[in-house]
Amino acid sequence: MSLLLPGHRLELGPDAPLRLDCGVELAPLTIAYQTYGRLNSDKSNAILICHALTGDQYVAETHPVTGKPGWWEELVGPGRILDTDRYFLICANVLGGCMGTTGPASVNPATGRPWCQAFPVITIGDMVRAQLRLLDYLEIDQLFCVIGGSMGGMQALEWAARHPQRVFAAIPIATAARHSAQNIAFAEVGRQAIMADPDWCGGDYPAHGRKPQRGLAVARMAAHITYLSEAALHRKFGRNLQGRELSWGFNADFQVESYLRHQGSTFVERFDANSYLYITRAMDYFDLAADHGGILANAFRGTKVRFCVISFTSDWLFPTAESRAIVHALNAVAANVSFVEVESDKGHDAFLLDEPEFHATLSGFLDGAAEHRGLPRGAPP
Amino acid sequence: MSLLLPGHRLELGPDAPLRLDCGVELAPLTIAYQTYGRLNSDKSNAILICHALTGDQYVAETHPVTGKPGWWEELVGPGRILDTDRYFLICANVLGGCMGTTGPASVNPATGRPWCQAFPVITIGDMVRAQLRLLDYLEIDQLFCVIGGSMGGMQALEWAARHPQRVFAAIPIATAARHSAQNIAFAEVGRQAIMADPDWCGGDYPAHGRKPQRGLAVARMAAHITYLSEAALHRKFGRNLQGRELSWGFNADFQVESYLRHQGSTFVERFDANSYLYITRAMDYFDLAADHGGILANAFRGTKVRFCVISFTSDWLFPTAESRAIVHALNAVAANVSFVEVESDKGHDAFLLDEPEFHATLSGFLDGAAEHRGLPRGAPP
Numbered sequence: 001m002s003l004l005l006p007g008h009r010l011e012l013g014p015d016a017p018l019r020l021d022c023g024v025e026l027a028p029l030t031i032a033y034q035t036y037g038r039l040n041s042d043k044s045n046a047i048l049i050c051h052a053l054t055g056d057q058y059v060a061e062t063h064p065v066t067g068k069p070g071w072w073e074e075l076v077g078p079g080r081i082l083d084t085d086r087y088f089l090i091c092a093n094v095l096g097g098c099m100g101t102t103g104p105a106s107v108n109p110a111t112g113r114p115w116c117q118a119f120p121v122i123t124i125g126d127m128v129r130a131q132l133r134l135l136d137y138l139e140i141d142q143l144f145c146v147i148g149g150s151m152g153g154m155q156a157l158e159w160a161a162r163h164p165q166r167v168f169a170a171i172p173i174a175t176a177a178r179h180s181a182q183n184i185a186f187a188e189v190g191r192q193a194i195m196a197d198p199d200w201c202g203g204d205y206p207a208h209g210r211k212p213q214r215g216l217a218v219a220r221m222a223a224h225i226t227y228l229s230e231a232a233l234h235r236k237f238g239r240n241l242q243g244r245e246l247s248w249g250f251n252a253d254f255q256v257e258s259y260l261r262h263q264g265s266t267f268v269e270r271f272d273a274n275s276y277l278y279i280t281r282a283m284d285y286f287d288l289a290a291d292h293g294g295i296l297a298n299a300f301r302g303t304k305v306r307f308c309v310i311s312f313t314s315d316w317l318f319p320t321a322e323s324r325a326i327v328h329a330l331n332a333v334a335a336n337v338s339f340v341e342v343e344s345d346k347g348h349d350a351f352l353l354d355e356p357e358f359h360a361t362l363s364g365f366l367d368g369a370a371e372h373r374g375l376p377r378g379a380p381p
Numbered sequence: 382m383s384l385l386l387p388g389h390r391l392e393l394g395p396d397a398p399l400r401l402d403c404g405v406e407l408a409p410l411t412i413a414y415q416t417y418g419r420l421n422s423d424k425s426n427a428i429l430i431c432h433a434l435t436g437d438q439y440v441a442e443t444h445p446v447t448g449k450p451g452w453w454e455e456l457v458g459p460g461r462i463l464d465t466d467r468y469f470l471i472c473a474n475v476l477g478g479c480m481g482t483t484g485p486a487s488v489n490p491a492t493g494r495p496w497c498q499a500f501p502v503i504t505i506g507d508m509v510r511a512q513l514r515l516l517d518y519l520e521i522d523q524l525f526c527v528i529g530g531s532m533g534g535m536q537a538l539e540w541a542a543r544h545p546q547r548v549f550a551a552i553p554i555a556t557a558a559r560h561s562a563q564n565i566a567f568a569e570v571g572r573q574a575i576m577a578d579p580d581w582c583g584g585d586y587p588a589h590g591r592k593p594q595r596g597l598a599v600a601r602m603a604a605h606i607t608y609l610s611e612a613a614l615h616r617k618f619g620r621n622l623q624g625r626e627l628s629w630g631f632n633a634d635f636q637v638e639s640y641l642r643h644q645g646s647t648f649v650e651r652f653d654a655n656s657y658l659y660i661t662r663a664m665d666y667f668d669l670a671a672d673h674g675g676i677l678a679n680a681f682r683g684t685k686v687r688f689c690v691i692s693f694t695s696d697w698l699f700p701t702a703e704s705r706a707i708v709h710a711l712n713a714v715a716a717n718v719s720f721v722e723v724e725s726d727k728g729h730d731a732f733l734l735d736e737p738e739f740h741a742t743l744s745g746f747l748d749g750a751a752e753h754r755g756l757p758r759g760a761p762p
Contacts, residue, residue: 022629121629181614181637182606188638189603191631192645196595198579214577222570222603225563230700233562239668246666248403248502250572250658254665256562257569264573277631284635285627287620316697319611 005064005100007034007057010137014109018095018129024120028109031134032100033057033092036076037084039138045375046140047082048131049091050148050155053279054220054271056099057091065270071352081363086375087144094155095130096122096278104274105206116274117203124151124286128158135166142166144373145366149173149351150318151279154286157326160307161288161299169306169369171362174315174351176322177296177329178287183317186226187280190219194273203274216273217264224263229314229347289329296329303330306372307337308365310358312350338365386445386481388415388438391518395490399476399510405501409490412515413481414438414473417457418465420519426756427521428463429512430472431529431536434660435601435652437480438472446651452733462744467756468525475536476511477503477660479653486587486653497655498584505532505667509539516547523547525754526747530554530732531699532660535667538707541688542669542680550687550750552743555696555732557703558677558710559668564698567607568661571600575654584655597654598645605644610695610728670710677710684711687753688718689746691739693731719746 010031012018017027034057039046049059049072060076062069076082082089093101096119104119111118135143146159146167153175160170179187194200197215201208225233237256252258292298307330311323320341330337340361344350350358370377391412393399398408415438420427430440430453441457443450457463463470474482477500485500492499516524527540527548534556541551560568575581578596582589606614618637633639673679688711692704701722711718721742725731731739751758 178620180611181618182611184635185606185614185637185641188641189599192602193574193599196599218570218574218577218599221573225566230561230563233566237562239559254565256566260566260569
């Protein structure tokens with residue numbers, strides 16, 4: 001599949017392994033990425049967009065597999081909030097992903113066959129380390145901004161905490177400095193659904209010409225509920241029936257059932273089950289405070305990064321309390337931080353949707369940060 | 382299995398079929414039930430306890446399969462809130478269940494083999510209709526009280542709405558007058574997990590000597606998360622590790638994962654997968670307002686039943702708003718209703734747990750209702 005995917009590739013050879021948190025040196029390594037806009041002459045206008053668990057690098061263009069618009073297409077373009085006349089946007093498929101960047105579906109050079117479960121467990125830190133290689137390759141010393149929602153927000157936090165000199169501003173959205181017990185629980189249900197599918201074959205399904213599609217679909221369905229709010233589900237579907245009457249059976253009687261089944265069945269067309277395992281595990285392992293002596297503020301001590309932390313009132317997967325904990329830590333070290341809790345009934349997915357207050361917040365923060373960074377309005381020189 | 386289960390059985394023969402909401406006449410029919418305490422001479426001290434989705438009739442005794450204490454053992458006994466010196470307690474396994482009452486694992490008289498997916502789809506109304514047969518058999522004209530949490534609360538509401546002359550008081554706890562879109566969504570994920578398991582065999586697993594245990598375990602795991610609050614999960618487990626270090630793999634690294642896996646694996650030992658499908662479907666179909674012209678108040682017009690509606694602050698599966706909707710409807714018809722939202726961080730499961738404010742509410746309401754009913758304190762004459 002990956003050979004057919006359009007876009008840029010950075011290939012890192014066996015001489016440049018990526019040292020992972022688990023101790024493994026991973027090589028060779030492909031990083032698949034997309035860019036939008038143009039890098040200015042002093043390379044000061046780059047924004048790194050970090051995608052979420054099931055997102056990818058096709059931020060603002062038709063998706064090569066699904067044919068759907070890019071996941072942040074509304075935000076990206078000339079004159080838009082992520083203004084391609086002003087900024088150079090980069091988004092790379094995460095390490096462990098399945099849209100071109102090296103992941104469990106990639107070929108293990110030691111065997112000539114897909115890595116599958118022999119792929120090393122990766123972390124959010126490892127994902128960022130891979131992105132760092134891409135920046136080095138593009139010769140970008142400092143990002144103007146790193147931005148992302150959900151797992152993308154974890155990456156933004158990791159960037160700011162571990163590589164503060166490489167980041168001018170960071171916008172972690174609908175995220176947390178650690179995966180909560182409830183988040184780990186939901187991730188584990190998804191993994192168990194996949195691993196319970198006999199077609200998973202102990203992770204070695206490519207060798208058997210099989211795919212754990214039923215398990216992966218169940219994982220997606222369970223996760224999808226957590227991306228929406230109860231209010232959003234009520235507004236969109238309520239108890240509306242799919243047909244005119246109850247079926248008195250186990251067909252999709254209710255529209256919400258049909259919707260969920262559709263989410264499951266379309267997801268398996270574009271996503272690799274082992275990638276789902278590895279990426280959810282990376283989120284589980286994320287705990288920025290634990291990596292800094294148990295005190296989150298220590299992750300940001302002395303930081304010069306300008307932060308804009310954003311949460312949504314109806315997001316129960318990454319509730320505002322998680323963002324507030326980040327803001328408290330930043331305030332404790334006198335960091336430059338804006339915090340906006342956006343009123344929305346759209347749940348966690350609000351960061352992907354048309355939310356005027358969210359967009360106004362992004363726009364205002366980016367404009368202010370660009371001014372401080374000395375980026376001129378309009379096209380780069 | 383059911384032959385070995387201790388307790389009472391009411392057997393209804395082919396001459397006394399139960400007319401179900403779907404139109405099918407179900408016969409023969411077994412109702413398995415337990416009682417505690419003694420029925421008084423005028424049969425006015427009976428309390429019907431309605432159990433939840435995965436509960437059963439073993440309310441206050443060692444469970445015959447798991448060996449664990451009864452699910453409301455703390456509440457039931459001499460001098461306790463459900464005082465066996467004062468009241469005659471009845472709890473029947475619900476229609477569609479798998480602990481002795483007729484359900485999809487029972488023998489279909491037409492084939493001599495288990496019903497499986499040929500079992501008719503049942504409703505909360507049908508469950509209550511079966512309980513009504515039991516009351517007729519016991520010659521109890523009017524229950525002193527009907528009480529239940531979650532799906533048990535749906536039954537309590539159904540009793541009060543459909544058979545008001547048979548109920549003096551009703552205590553619906555942590556419940557709703559209809560399954561919400563989010564509730565249907567979670568139920569559907571569980572059903573899909575079961576039906577995705579090849580060992581489900583289209584529902585006909587008994588004929589194949591198989592059981593969809595992996596799918597049922599995943600369904601249970603997903604559901605179990607919804608029974609707890611994020612705060613409870615954080616307090617109980619947080620990010621505590623199972624061992625001393627991360628495994629860098631997909632073992633149960635975190636205690637919350639190990640706990641969930643345990644919930645899944647023990648559940649499949651005591652529950653039938655088809656029962657799980659049918660009972661969740663009954664909850665989905667429950668919509669008391671829709672059954673009364675779309676106006677919930679109409680379900681209770683002219684009622685003389687005394688209500689005590691109880692919710693828990695951290696219950697996000699059946700949030701307080703659902704209880705409030707019931708209370709509004711009851712107020713609209715000038716019903717006698719008490720409403721208590723109990724402060725608790727234990728989530729939906731709080732109704733099964735030691736919550737002093739909850740217990741005090743039950744105790745106060747029951748004492749008052751018993752006085753109005755003219756039930757003497759102490760043992761029945």
